[in-house]
Amino acid sequence: MPRFPGTSHTNATLSATVFSRFAQRLKDLRGVTTYPLHVGDTWREPLEAARAEAQRTAETPHLHTYSPVQGEPALVAAAVRKVKARTGVDLDPADVQVTVGATGGLSVVCQALLDPGDEVLLPAPFWPLIRGIIASRGAVPVQVPLMDRLAAGRDAVDVEAALEAAVTARTVAIYVNSPHNPTGVVLDDAAAAAIARVAARHDLWVLCDEVYEDLFHGAAAPTPLWTRPDLRPRAIVVHSLSKAYGLAGARVGYAHGPAEAMAAIRAVHTFQAYGTAKPMQLGAARALDDGAAWLAETRAAYRDAAAATAAAFGAPAPAGGTFLFADVRDLVGGDDATPLLLALLERGVILTPGGACGDAYGGFVRVCYTSVHPGELASALAIVREVVADLRAGGPTA
Numbered sequence: 285m286p287r288f289p290g291t292s293h294t295n296a297t298l299s300a301t302v303f304s305r306f307a308q309r310l311k312d313l314r315g316v317t318t319y320p321l322h323v324g325d326t327w328r329e330p331l332e333a334a335r336a337e338a339q340r341t342a343e344t345p346h347l348h349t350y351s352p353v354q355g356e357p358a359l360v361a362a363a364v365r366k367v368k369a370r371t372g373v374d375l376d377p378a379d380v381q382v383t384v385g386a387t388g389g390l391s392v393v394c395q396a397l398l399d400p401g402d403e404v405l406l407p408a409p410f411w412p413l414i415r416g417i418i419a420s421r422g423a424v425p426v427q428v429p430l431m432d433r434l435a436a437g438r439d440a441v442d443v444e445a446a447l448e449a450a451v452t453a454r455t456v457a458i459y460v461n462s463p464h465n466p467t468g469v470v471l472d473d474a475a476a477a478a479i480a481r482v483a484a485r486h487d488l489w490v491l492c493d494e495v496y497e498d499l500f501h502g503a504a505a506p507t508p509l510w511t512r513p514d515l516r517p518r519a520i521v522v523h524s525l526s527k528a529y530g531l532a533g534a535r536v537g538y539a540h541g542p543a544e545a546m547a548a549i550r551a552v553h554t555f556q557a558y559g560t561a562k563p564m565q566l567g568a569a570r571a572l573d574d575g576a577a578w579l580a581e582t583r584a585a586y587r588d589a590a591a592a593t594a595a596a597f598g599a600p601a602p603a604g605g606t607f608l609f610a611d612v613r614d615l616v617g618g619d620d621a622t623p624l625l626l627a628l629l630e631r632g633v634i635l636t637p638g639g640a641c642g643d644a645y646g647g648f649v650r651v652c653y654t655s656v657h658p659g660e661l662a663s664a665l666a667i668v669r670e671v672v673a674d675l676r677a678g679g680p681t682a
């Protein structure tokens with residue numbers, strides 16, 4: 285049936301403005317210093333050797349030709365070394381696939397594992413793009429409110445029962461992200477075991493999003509879920525250089541998992557992206573091999589920023605990641621955080637509406653505490669404290 289000038293029905297629910305409900309208001313602000321705490325990025329420049337300008341044709345002839353579909357051998361080798369150092373696990377290099385960031389990685393993973401109509405359990409709230417990645421495959425993201433309850437830590441949360449109740453005959457996978465965007469939760473062993481039991485009971489794939497694996501705020505590095513013997517055979521793992529190495533613009537990530545699935549993922553990757561920028565893959569390899577000190581400084585800076593941000597919102601400090609997910613229902617008197625979002629926006633502080641992270645979260649706001657320099661963050665948090673105090677005192681501030 286002709287479609288012109290229409291576009292794909294499968295992708296009709298996707299929007300390029302996932303973060304910018306208030307974009308016009310923002311454009312209208314004149315002469316106000318803005319603090320973009322809505323985008324998950326960093327103020328830090330990456331390790332020098334990893335930067336775009338550090339890659340040179342003189343040192344790497346054919347720097348601008350295609351890379352192999354699997355990725356640059358130097359990056360694949362560095363990824364294997366990194367995984368070994370972080371987890372003790374020896375990967376077969378053949379089972380590693382370099383991807384266009386974790387976004388491109390999850391997209392090819394969904395393309396390779398899912399068929400239209402399949403369901404994926406999505407513990408909510410969640411990273412806003414994952415819903416669209418699943419939907420763009422024609423699959424159904426099934427929201428399971430869970431992560432905010434784990435973050436609040438008030439009542440015992442039955443992770444197994446929550447997931448189990450959402451399983452249907454069409455469920456194919458569970459998406460798991462820890463440390464978590466947006467709540468900052470690091471899943472503990474009990475939660476991991478519950479996920480593993482549900483996955484085993486219903487023969488599900490487990491999509492492990494490890495983009496924040498190195499950004500934990502406690503003393504010890506958390507054990508990645510996928511390294512559990514009861515999860516590993518069914519885990520497809522996606523990593524990124526964007527977060528721990530400050531290379532979001534490089535668009536480099538890598539995935540690994542069981543050999544047969546990785547062969548299917550590589551096949552899809554061939555047709556979807558073929559590869560990602562070779563100079564940036566080489567920079568990424570340098571970051572993985574030589575970035576430990578840079579990462580340690582970053583982790584310390586982010587930990588302080590997390591604590592300061594939580595204090596300003598009167599919320600518990602996140603355990604990892606780069607976000608705080610603040611429950612502001614008491615402050616705004618209901619499930620719509622718009623009064624707070626607008627009051628902050630008028631004064632230049634931009635946050636993500638919680639609703640972008642799940643249908644049940646209109647009364648929450650997401651704050652990225654790593655996107656601006658600590659000095660600017662302090663100014664933004666001073667504004668937050670004033671606006672929160674005004675709202676508490678009963679007067680709308682804008």
Ligand SMILES: Cc1ncc(COP(=O)(O)O)c(C=O)c1O
Pocket residue numbers: 324384385386387388411461464465493495523524525526532536537
């Ligand atoms: C949980 C999560 N997964 C994946 C990504 C995407 O990372 P990348 O920049 O590697 O595409 C992000 C980015 O914000 C994220 O928060």
